[in-house]
Amino acid sequence: MIDEIIQNAECGNAEAQFLLGMRYDKGEGVAPDCSKAIEWYTKAAEQGYVKAKFFLGVCYLGNLAVQDYNVAVKWFTEAAKQGTHQDLEFFQGTFKRGFNKLLRNMIIGAVIYGVILGAIAWGSGNVVSVLIAGLIGALFGLGIDPFLRALLRYLFSMPKTILNEVKRGIDKEGAWGGLRGLAEGIGGTIIIGFFKMSWESIKSPIIAIRDLLRALELRKLFSKK
Numbered sequence: 495m496i497d498e499i500i501q502n503a504e505c506g507n508a509e510a511q512f513l514l515g516m517r518y519d520k521g522e523g524v525a526p527d528c529s530k531a532i533e534w535y536t537k538a539a540e541q542g543y544v545k546a547k548f549f550l551g552v553c554y555l556g557n558l559a560v561q562d563y564n565v566a567v568k569w570f571t572e573a574a575k576q577g578t579h580q581d582l583e584f585f586q587g588t589f590k591r592g593f594n595k596l597l598r599n600m601i602i603g604a605v606i607y608g609v610i611l612g613a614i615a616w617g618s619g620n621v622v623s624v625l626i627a628g629l630i631g632a633l634f635g636l637g638i639d640p641f642l643r644a645l646l647r648y649l650f651s652m653p654k655t656i657l658n659e660v661k662r663g664i665d666k667e668g669a670w671g672g673l674r675g676l677a678e679g680i681g682g683t684i685i686i687g688f689f690k691m692s693w694e695s696i697k698s699p700i701i702a703i704r705d706l707l708r709a710l711e712l713r714k715l716f717s718k719k
Contacts, residue, residue, distance in 0.1 A: 496523040503534060511538035512546040519549065528553070539569065547573040548585050555712075556592075563708065574715040586716040593709045596639070600702055603635030637698025640705070644694040652683045 496517065502510030515534035518527045532553055538546035551569035554562045577585060611631030615624045634641070656679035663675025 503537075508538045508541040508543040508546070511535075511541070512543050512549075515546065515549065519553070539572075542576070544573050544576045544581055547576070548588075552588075567712070570712055570715055577716070582716045586713060589709065589713045589716060593706075593713065596702075596706055596709060599639050600636045600706065603638035604632040605635065607635030607638070608632035633699045634695055637695075637700070637702040640701040641691075641694055641698035644698065645691060648687055648690060652687070655683050656680060
C-alpha cells in the first residue's frame, strides 16, 4: 500500500502526495518525518489539493520545528476559500477538537498547580500567602504546555552544547581540557537552564492565552458557507 502511494506521489498525483504527507506526519507505514510531511503536503497544495493546504496550516501552527503563524494563516485562508461545505465542516471539527484540548489542558494545569502551591503555602497559616501561592500556581499551570515544550527544546539542545565545550577543551589542552570542558559544559547548561526556564515560566501563560485567542480567530475562517 505505501509503495503504491509513494509511486503515485512521485508521478505527481496530488491525492497520493497528500496521503504520503499524512503518512510522514503521523508515522504510519514510514518513520515520522516533519520535513518530508511538509514537502509532500506542499506539493499537493500547490496542485490545489485543499486538505493538503489545511494540514500544512496545522503543521506551521503547531510543529515546533517549523512554527510560523503567518504561514499557517496563509494556508488556512487558502483552504477556507477553496473548501466545499463538507471540507469546511471537517476543518472546523478538527479545529474544535484542538481548541477544546488546549482549553482543557490550561484549566487542568491551572487547577493542579494552583492546588499544589496553595497546599505548600498552607503550612504558613497565612490565608493571604495561600491565596497568592495558589494564584501563582494557577498562572504557571495555564502555560504548562508551552513551558514543557520550551523545556524539551532546551534539554535536547544540552548534549550539543556540552559536546562543543568538550571539543573546545580537547583542542586547547588535550584530555584534561576535555574533562574541564565537560564540567564547564554541564555546569553552564544547568545555570543557564535555570534562568531560561524561570523566564519561560513567566512567559508561558501569556503564550498559552495567545494560542487560545489565535485558535478562536482561526476557527472563524472555517464557518460554513
